[in-house]
Amino acid sequence: MNIPRTDVLAPKGSKVLLMGNEAIARGALEAGICFASAYPGTPSTEIVETLATVAKDAGIYVEWSTNEKVAFEAAYAAAISHVKSLTAMKHVGVNVAADILMSAGYAGTNAGFVIVSADDPGQHSSQNEQDNRWYGLLSHIPVVEPSSPREAYMLIKEAYKLSEKYKQPVIFRSTTRISHTRQSILLEEDIPVEKTCKGKFERTIERWVLIPAHGKKLKKRMMTVWKNIMENEGHPPFVEIINPGNKKVIIADGIAYAHVAEALELMDKKNEYTIVKINLPVPLPYKPIVEALKDAEKALVVEELDPVIETQVKKILFENGVSVELHGKDLVPENGELDLDIVYRSISKFDIGTESVPWKPLEPLRLEPPIPPRPPVMCPGCPHRNSFYIVKVAANKARLKSPIFTGDIGCYTLGYQKPFETQMTSFEMGGSIGVAHGLSKVMDEPVVAVIGDSTFYHAGIPPSINIVYNKGKSMVLILDNYYTAMTGHQPHPGTGTTAMGEETYRVPMEDVMKSIGYETYVINPMNVKESINKVVEAFEKYKEGKPVAIVSRMKCALQALRDARRKGIKLPVYTILKDKCTGCMVCVNLLACPAIVVPKGAKKPVIIHDLCAGCGLCAQVCPFNAIVLKEKGDPNWLEAWY
Amino acid sequence: MARRYNIVLAGVGGQGLLTLGRVLGNAAILAGEDVTIAETHGLSQRGGSLIVQVRIGKGESPMIPKGAADLLIGLEALETARQIIYANQSTRIVMNKFLWPPPLADYPDIDNIINEIRSRNIRLYLVDANKISEEIVGTIISANMAILGYAYAVDEGLQEKISYEHLEKALEKIFKGKVLELNKKVLRKGYEEGLKHK
Numbered sequence: 001m002n003i004p005r006t007d008v009l010a011p012k013g014s015k016v017l018l019m020g021n022e023a024i025a026r027g028a029l030e031a032g033i034c035f036a037s038a039y040p041g042t043p044s045t046e047i048v049e050t051l052a053t054v055a056k057d058a059g060i061y062v063e064w065s066t067n068e069k070v071a072f073e074a075a076y077a078a079a080i081s082h083v084k085s086l087t088a089m090k091h092v093g094v095n096v097a098a099d100i101l102m103s104a105g106y107a108g109t110n111a112g113f114v115i116v117s118a119d120d121p122g123q124h125s126s127q128n129e130q131d132n133r134w135y136g137l138l139s140h141i142p143v144v145e146p147s148s149p150r151e152a153y154m155l156i157k158e159a160y161k162l163s164e165k166y167k168q169p170v171i172f173r174s175t176t177r178i179s180h181t182r183q184s185i186l187l188e189e190d191i192p193v194e195k196t197c198k199g200k201f202e203r204t205i206e207r208w209v210l211i212p213a214h215g216k217k218l219k220k221r222m223m224t225v226w227k228n229i230m231e232n233e234g235h236p237p238f239v240e241i242i243n244p245g246n247k248k249v250i251i252a253d254g255i256a257y258a259h260v261a262e263a264l265e266l267m268d269k270k271n272e273y274t275i276v277k278i279n280l281p282v283p284l285p286y287k288p289i290v291e292a293l294k295d296a297e298k299a300l301v302v303e304e305l306d307p308v309i310e311t312q313v314k315k316i317l318f319e320n321g322v323s324v325e326l327h328g329k330d331l332v333p334e335n336g337e338l339d340l341d342i343v344y345r346s347i348s349k350f351d352i353g354t355e356s357v358p359w360k361p362l363e364p365l366r367l368e369p370p371i372p373p374r375p376p377v378m379c380p381g382c383p384h385r386n387s388f389y390i391v392k393v394a395a396n397k398a399r400l401k402s403p404i405f406t407g408d409i410g411c412y413t414l415g416y417q418k419p420f421e422t423q424m425t426s427f428e429m430g431g432s433i434g435v436a437h438g439l440s441k442v443m444d445e446p447v448v449a450v451i452g453d454s455t456f457y458h459a460g461i462p463p464s465i466n467i468v469y470n471k472g473k474s475m476v477l478i479l480d481n482y483y484t485a486m487t488g489h490q491p492h493p494g495t496g497t498t499a500m501g502e503e504t505y506r507v508p509m510e511d512v513m514k515s516i517g518y519e520t521y522v523i524n525p526m527n528v529k530e531s532i533n534k535v536v537e538a539f540e541k542y543k544e545g546k547p548v549a550i551v552s553r554m555k556c557a558l559q560a561l562r563d564a565r566r567k568g569i570k571l572p573v574y575t576i577l578k579d580k581c582t583g584c585m586v587c588v589n590l591l592a593c594p595a596i597v598v599p600k601g602a603k604k605p606v607i608i609h610d611l612c613a614g615c616g617l618c619a620q621v622c623p624f625n626a627i628v629l630k631e632k633g634d635p636n637w638l639e640a641w642y
Numbered sequence: 643m644a645r646r647y648n649i650v651l652a653g654v655g656g657q658g659l660l661t662l663g664r665v666l667g668n669a670a671i672l673a674g675e676d677v678t679i680a681e682t683h684g685l686s687q688r689g690g691s692l693i694v695q696v697r698i699g700k701g702e703s704p705m706i707p708k709g710a711a712d713l714l715i716g717l718e719a720l721e722t723a724r725q726i727i728y729a730n731q732s733t734r735i736v737m738n739k740f741l742w743p744p745p746l747a748d749y750p751d752i753d754n755i756i757n758e759i760r761s762r763n764i765r766l767y768l769v770d771a772n773k774i775s776e777e778i779v780g781t782i783i784s785a786n787m788a789i790l791g792y793a794y795a796v797d798e799g800l801q802e803k804i805s806y807e808h809l810e811k812a813l814e815k816i817f818k819g820k821v822l823e824l825n826k827k828v829l830r831k832g833y834e835e836g837l838k839h840k
Contacts, residue, residue: 148678181704183676339703339707340706357709359710359730360731361709364727366758375691376690377690589746594689597745
């Protein structure tokens with residue numbers, strides 16, 4: 001991702017176009033953080049990526065940690081030592097960090113500590129759309145939620161104030177549409193030059209050692225904080241009653257508020273409604289809710305995903321003896337993300353009992369054949385394509401009978417698609433290896449766990465040890481493309497650089513696997529034949545009952561193309577010779593490369609030369625040698641790839 | 643409050659839609675307009691269907707209702723056809739004459755798509771943005787700027803919000819040196835093509 005460095009560092013008074021995640025980073029810098037750590041994950045990545053990009057200018061420390069739990073621990077340690085800090089993760093990343101999250105709720109913090117949870121309603125890039133506002137209720141950590149990128153910039157600073165006021169961590173909940181929307185933002189303050197970067201650890205053992213006796217005392221503190229927030233924080237910027245005194249009330253938090261405001265504007269009904277705008281959904285301060293609803297006739301809670309606010313509002317109404325016709329999830333969907341259209345319909349149902357919208361979409365086009373779906377695909381030159389092809393051919397050659405491929409989280413998850421189908425499960429980070437082990441204990445078929453490099457460092461090591469320790473029979477295939485590629489090529493422990501661009505130690509995964517006890521093979525998947533032979537050898541070892549690991553190493557094609565461009569290296573380009581091509585479609589059907597297309601009505605495929613990355617896989621696969629170099633690369637073209 | 647001006651950018655991940663959105667966004671700021679740009683990142687960027695939603699004018703909700711687009715810019719024919727649900731009878735559609743079939747799929751012919759859109763009696767403009775980019779840059783990498791120049795020339799709604807100079811200044815915020823000069827040239831060529839077909 002191309003972070004606009006100068007915009008993020010622009011002086012007070014500048015108007016800049018920032019993505020929500022960049023706005024959060026800028027706001028945190030203004031709040032005076034000196035420490036940030038994260039594991040990348042869509043839609044959270046650009047927060048810490050932005051901080052890393054400007055770390056040296058801003059005088060702060062930033063790292064990509066190996067996983068969310070480690071990132072949380074590091075940032076939390078800074079905060080309990082009086083250094084303001086931030087950690088950011090995607091919603092499911094909080095699951096990985098949930099253990100320490102719960103403890104942090106008990107022990108609290110000294111300096112401001114904010115955990116950004118970037119949720120993904122609508123599952124644009126995730127295995128689920130869990131609503132992390134629940135984590136606030138579970139951990140007794142307050143949740144602050146903005147309604148726009150602009151507000152994210154302002155509210156992250158308020159989140160730090162709240163954290164310091166109550167000495168409690170704060171969850172700052174963003175969503176895809178906040179994190180990945182750009183908006184013009186007027187910068188209110190400069191980034192402070194003076195900030196606390198040197199910590200001080202107080203050996204208050206009764207606070208940091210959560211044995212039961214200490215935990216019981218800490219819980220009392222936590223519950224007092226919790227009740228105080230509910231009692232005292234029902235004011236702007238956390239809760240705001242807009243246009244008070246109306247009989248009809250809408251309660252909305254986060255981005256739902258933005259949709260509500262525009263819908264009422266378009267309906268020309270702004271004056272008929274009182275809106276309770278919530279930026280602190282958990283714990284919900286009760287006073288403004290009672291205030292807005294005590295004389296109301298009916299109310300609608302508009303919130304994305306689960307009824308987190310609705311549930312709390314019902315409790316507040318019950319406890320305060322307020323009676324009002326309350327609607328929420330009966331009119332607003334709980335699946336998927338909200339948008340202006342959906343919210344407009346919900347409000348009009350609430351208002352007049354029928355759904356109606358002022359826009360009239362064109363009917364979808366009637367085409368034959370219909371427009372095919374276009375799911376994401378592996379890029380031209382993607383090394384995963386080579387690896388999957390090699391492993392499947394090798395499995396055939398080694399007579400591995402109907403192997404099962406368990407999968408994981410990364411671009412390579414796309415291997416679930418035809419023609420590969422080398423991802424048959426994908427649950428969570430690191431899951432491929434643990435699941436492979438369990439399967440191998442209850443099945444006779446060979447099981448291959450397929451995991452990416454960054455995912456391996458994240459959560460792949462403990463289950464790899466488990467296989468060897470428990471005499472499992474599954475193999476591990478690690479796809480090393482040098483980076484955490486899916487989220488935008490962040491460095492990881494195998495890359496050799498840090499988030500701040502410094503050179504560092506490499507932790508080669510083959511060394512890790514060897515030390516655990518695996519017979520470890522390293523292949524270069526650009527050399528197809530040689531790799532097939534090596535993988536066959538590995539499969540033979542597996543049949544002898546040895547623990548086997550394979551590392552397939554070739555740079556992510558997107559990065560290879562970028563490096564080639566940067567270094568001025570010309571890469572080769574392939575073409576299909578019409579007279580030699582028999583139209584057998586082997587290249588098309590076995591590789592599914594987006595650069596190889598069959599023009600409408602044609603019987604033979606062609607290569608879109610602008611898209612060809614020059615990996616040469618198709619040329620190695622073509623049974624008729626009909627795919628040849630169109631243009632030779634520079635003599636050193638391989639330097640871009642390794 | 644004046645209604646927001648809604649632009650849907652449709653195409654395939656990797657075609658430069660995010661950059662196109664950023665150029666429009668920066669141009670809007672330079673023109674003193676408020677703007678939101680809803681992007682898509684992560685896995686869906688990898689050669690999948692991509693849509694970017696640009697809304698110019700005061701307001702916070704970043705997503706355009708289906709049927710509420712004022713302008714639909716399509717960098718690829720199948721994706722333009724797919725996102726036609728964002729258009730209404732008075733939407734302007736500017737489409738790149740380029741069809742990029744997804745792997746292993748059957749698909750309709752580009753002429754069928756054009757005829758089907760035309761049969762709806764909506765304003766459809768066709769531009770060979772890939773060719774404009776190739777002629778100036780040598781590759782199709784700047785097709786996004788070519789189609790932007792073209793769309794700007796034919797869309798009065800956009801002209802009312804931002805000036806051509808704002809577009810050029812916005813390019814300066816994103817590109818530097820030789821790349822900037824090339825992109826400016828491509829934008830200009832697209833614009834001149836558009837003026838011919840206004």
